[in-house]
Amino acid sequence: MKSKKFLGIIATTLLATSVLAACGGQDKAGSSDDGSKKEEAKLTLRLADNHPVDYPTVIGDQKFADLVSERTDGRITIEVFPSGQLGDEKSVLEQVQLGAIDFARTNASPLAEFNAELAVFSVPYLFDNDDHLWSFLNSETGTSLLDGLQEAKMQGLAYYDSGSRNYYSSKPLTSVEDLKGLKIRVQQSEMNIKLLDALGASATPMPYGEVFSALQTGIIDGAENNLPSFDSSNHFQEAKHIIMDGHQRIPEILLMSKVGWDKLSDKDKEIIKQAAIDSVETQRQAWADYEKKSLQKITDAGVTITEVKDLAPWQEAVKPVKDEFAKSYPDLIKAVEEAK
Structure with a gap:
């Protein structure tokens, strides 16, 4: 071994x-000993x-x-x-x-x-x-x-x-309250774990390639991603409910x-x-074309799609997470606000 x-x-x-x-052979064009230009x-x-x-x-x-x-x-x-x-x-x-x-x-x-x-x-x-x-x-x-x-x-x-990234699950998702207690797969990052904790869910980091089988076996209740990934990964076959909260871009x-x-x-x-x-x-x-295709595909497959009309409860729940980051990078947050 x-x-x-x-x-x-x-x-x-x-x-x-x-x-x-x-890469070393890609130097700037120079001159050879006889003064002629070297070919790059x-x-x-x-x-x-x-x-x-x-x-x-x-x-x-x-x-x-x-x-x-x-x-x-x-x-x-x-x-x-x-x-x-x-x-x-x-x-x-x-x-x-x-x-x-x-x-x-x-x-x-x-x-x-x-x-x-x-x-x-x-x-x-x-x-x-x-x-x-x-x-x-x-x-x-x-x-x-x-x-x-x-x-x-x-x-x-x-x-x-x-x-934008949205939550999806094998269980109904119609409001922020429905996330409480669910085991949701997230990318491995401190920010994502804190986000799920704030929403009352249980963050479950795992490699992307393991999510489909984890949904099948019930190791997790759901995950989060953009529409094209939800489609191309076939996660929609196991998670029939998605809530379009757009929590991250x-x-x-x-x-x-x-x-x-x-x-x-x-x-x-x-x-x-x-x-x-x-x-x-x-x-x-x-991307725009693929999103339209993905939305049609999951709709045809019978996925329940819930649009979030009022983000206030979601934003309020995660405010401590946002505030913690803002303390460390106030100028960055200011630049984001100015870009509106």
């Missing part, structure tokens, strides 16, 4: 070394995404890759690996930090481990609607958060849409390994950054 683990470490190290070597090296880079090939984030990834190829005349090729082919979210981020994987698309929530300010997106009922969220994301404060990952050896490039982030980023010429950094930003429109349109 030890020898296998040792071989695995060697393989990962060799992979990281090969990627670094590839070709690069083939990898982008990891854990969603299926037709999912909006992967559509955005591919648009980004196409734009980079087009704007470098094919000199830089980005290969997109969907469906978790390069590993789960946690292992992918570790490899991105090493430089063994060049790009990743991940949710902002787990990135709060590396930049605590990103936890702002997990603060419940902080954003009134999608327009409010995107006004903040496109603000100076919002874009600066992408650079806050540099100390963790990652470079944020752009935000992708991920809609947590964007996705397209990012690059800082190891590889630092090896790029200034010209290529500009191309890659702008291509990421320009891919957002395609991803957001794909």
Whole structure:
């Protein structure tokens, strides 16, 4: 067993070394000994995404890759690996930090481990609607958060849409009172656990891939996510009740390994950054289309959908959670308020 683990470490190290070597060949164009201009090296880079090939984030990834190829005349090729082919979210981020994987698309929530300010997106009922969220994301404060990952050896490039998150369960959900006592799966984060505690539910962190079987066996009563994930994961087959409370709006982030980023010429950094930003429109349109399709699918499947008409009871219940975050990051909360 030890020898296998040792071989695995060697393989990962060799992979990281090969990627670094590839990026090292992408220096700024210079001059050779005879004064002629050197031809910039070709690069083939990898982008990891854990969603299926037709999912909006992967559509955005591919648009980004196409734009980079087009704007470098094919000199830089980005290969997109969907469906978790390069590993789960946690292992992918570790490899991105090493430089063994060049790009990743991940949710902002787990990135709060590396930049605590990103936890702002997990603060419940902080954003009134999608327009409010995107006004903040496109603000100076919002874009600066992408650079806050540099100390963790990652470079944020752009935000992708991920809609709003809502609670769903195998038991009826018609009001905030119905959540009391329910075991609800959440992403592993202190903020999410405190949020469920405030609502009277029992927070149950677990890997995303285990949720469907946990719903089947009754280990959990429900979970929370956006509509496309509720659909694509088939959770709606076991959880026939969803309440549209929109408690969080947590964007996705397209990012690059800082190891590889630092090896790029200034010209290529500009191309890659702008291509990421320009891919957002395609991803957001794909998201809007997918949400409509998902809503129709779960409706046809007989899921009971409850719209929350008065958020006041929900907001009041979680006010201590929001206030606690605001004490640590008052300027960030102020920037969110100003983005309305």
